[in-house]
Amino acid sequence: EDQVTQSPEALRLQEGESSSLNCSYTVSGLRGLFWYRQDPGKGPEFLFTLYSAGEEKEKERLKATLTKKESFLHITAPKPEDSATYLCAVKETSGSRLTFGEGTQLTVNP
């Protein structure tokens, strides 16, 4: 069964203090690994899809990387508006579901 574990559960940063979020996964065959941002009371907002080990994607202050066992979401010089819960999910080659982790709640203080 697919498993996704995210760490840390919560992270508090000062504005400008760079850090990384971790997503460890177990899947029989990876079709794609997804990162989402979720604000309170809203649905997840798509950030990236990664398909194979070694792949990297960037968007503004965010950079996602992928290995065979984990993915990192690097946040460079974060701003208060980056505060949200960041969710990682995997989709295997067969099947239709996304399996999500529990998320990392990020707070960026000004």
Place this chain on the structure above:
Amino acid sequence: ETGVTQSPTHLIKTRGQQVTLRCSSQSGHNTVSWYQQALGQGPQFIFQYYREEENGRGNFPPRFSGLQFPNYSSELNVNALELDDSALYLCASSLVSSLVYGYTFGSGTRLTVV
């Protein structure tokens, strides 16, 4: 035109009642999935519909059922509501053939069972 729309946004039901949640998928998307998200947890897969047929189901009992219509909109029905059914219900649409843009989620329906 763009995005996934869910209705209602909030709902309060009594234990034992039945509820129907609705979802309009993003334009051009042919697949709809439903997820349940309890407070402080990640979304859990309920089921997916493609071409009006159920195309995968998670570990949810048969009292959770759904429909997809020819215009790709969808309904989630839950019978015999239990207190543990209280959660945010998310609808997500996608193109079955492409994951480049991931799944597009709606803002969800917050269901409270009392």
